[in-house]
Amino acid sequence: MNQRFFLKRNPWCIGLGIMWTLLFSCMSFYWAMGGLMGVRSLGGTIYEMSLNPSPSFVVIVWLTGFIKLLGGIxxxxxxxxxxxxxxxxxxxxxxxxxxxxxxxxxxxNFITIVLHAFHLLEFNLDSYATFWRLFFWEPYWMMGGIFYFFSVKRFLE
Incomplete structure (x- = not known):
């Protein structure tokens, strides 16, 4: 019995995933150009490095933006x-x-930051960054994962 592998797509998840990816990469490009809006919400070492970025840090931020664009492609x-x-x-x-x-x-990340919020783990995150990581950044990552995961379904015919 010869079965063919067909790919069934979910256009809503694909479209939302592309928008999610473009927004995510634009944030990196904005920060790579020296923008600081929203970077405090990341907290920790990334925030500290962004205040006085070395050339290698800027290159890494540019590269992350381009890598994120690959997801959109x-x-x-x-x-x-x-x-x-x-x-x-x-x-x-x-x-x-x-x-x-x-x-x-x-x-x-969400679990570890919750543990940090309850003082069970120690991170270099202030309460501002902890809040934004729990209510924006980590759910944003999870939402992107949902868009990618449900963008396709397969079936055999």
Whole structure:
């Protein structure tokens, strides 16, 4: 029995994922150009380094922006109807893996920052950064993971 691998897409999650990715990369580009709005909400060493950035730190922030853009390119590839089953498999497993990793990253950070908020772990985060990490940054990571993960479904026909 010869089964073909078809890729079923969720256009809403793809569109929201592309917007999420573009917004995320634009934040990095803004910060790489010296913008400081919102950077205090990150807290810790990243905030301290952004106040007087070294050239290598600026390069890293630019690179993270471009790496984030690759996610948008990847999600855009989901909009193409690929005839090769191997490409459909690649896109499916990449979307599921990236989605799971993005969500897990945000979730684990959320847990550790909650533990910090209850003084069970010690981090270099003030209460301002702790608040924003719990109510914006970590949920933002998890939301992106959901968009990536649910952007595709596969089925056999």
């Amino acid at each position: 990847f999600l855009s590839m989901l909009l193409i109807r690929w005839k090769k089953p191997i490409m459909n498999r690649f896109l499916y497993y990449t979307a599921k893996t990236c989605g799971a990793l993005l969500f897990l990253y945000g979730f684990l």
